[in-house]
Amino acid sequence: MKIVIINYGAGNIQSIKFAIQRLGYDAILSNDPKEIESADKVIFPGVGEASSAMKKLKDSGLDALVPKLKQPVLGICLGMQLMCNHTEEGDTTGLGIFDVDVLRFDTTVKVPQIGWNQITSLTSPLFKGINEKEYIYLVHSYYAPLTKDTVAKTDYGIAYSTAFHKDNFYGTQFHPEKSSVVGEKILKNFLEL
């Protein structure tokens, strides 16, 4: 199986690569459209600030490619947020795969949210064998509200989306590569879709 992690200069890609290795697979880091298109599974990571990450994606010419991919694609953290219509962070237009606008947490909660929270209402093959209320690791200041594509939700002041699934596109706000055995199982489910 060919697994490509999109390497556009905005992500903790080393940790994702290592997590995939621990599952017994290998992943290629690439920003080459041919490599990405020919992959069986594509991971779209993202860490940092939205507008600068989006600029890097555009500079590498991959903003047009990602929404056209046909194989399973998993956006992680900021990667998931960039797959949405828009994010308040840096007033950034996203790829429009998930039909939702990303907002900043209000000040009734500490921002960023850092730590382990629970996922519920799990409705995707991504969560095969995962129990309701399992703990996953999150670190973020912006969130995606609930939509028809929400396949996992979490409460932090309000209920919001911690995972999306639409056609061949998946997204997790949490970091499966840092969410202990639960995260590894979710990553394995994606790789074995």
Add this chain to the structure above:
Amino acid sequence: MLTKRIIPCLDIKNGRTVKGVNFVDLRDAGDPVELADIYSKAGADELVFLDISATEERRKTLANLVLRVAEKVNIPFTVGGGISSVEDVDILLQNGADKVSVNSSAVKNPQLINDLAAKFGSQCITVAIDAKQIEGEWIVHLVGGKVPTQLNLFDWAKEVEQRGAGEILFTSMDNDGTKDGFANRALARLSSELNIPIIASGGAGNSKHFVDTFVQGKADAALAASVFHFKEIEIQDLKKELQDKNIPVRL
């Protein structure tokens, strides 16, 4: 529900784990990667690696250690100690660290916090603050607590938040190594005056101290070293006790 985090801290010198009592009298407590793996399996929520080496090759040694930890460990970890530039942070994050912690370098050059937050995002920038009380006022100290500054803890903490820190790791030098509990009054004040997570550090001696720092100190996370390294507290037992006290934890 977001849980309270339990964070073992591994002090690193020349690639090995050490822990100081009041930051002197170092004792060896094992291989960092092995310890990190044990802690992740034992239920630690996060790890902090604090490098106290002072050698020429320390940057390279630390970057290499980060890579080895990231390869093995499936929970988040923070790296701190001697980080003073955007380039330092870049290599550590690239090698798999989830967050970095800056301390003295932020006091000497506060703009560094803005620069790091702008380049990497607030969520991966922890500012560590060491402080102790001098004539009743909490004063920020440098160099592992040896050198006092002119800065008041609460003023500095607010400035750090405004400059874009995502989290504060507050170590009370008055409590560190005493095993008499965390500095809960100062922690509670930090937590109420700031809107970013606060990690309590310094003073853990028994599991009640953790209960107290989450309830009275309103801390979001608690960090300790020797009580975990020398197995005086098992993380699973600690978390069960916290859960019994209705404190949300990941079990």
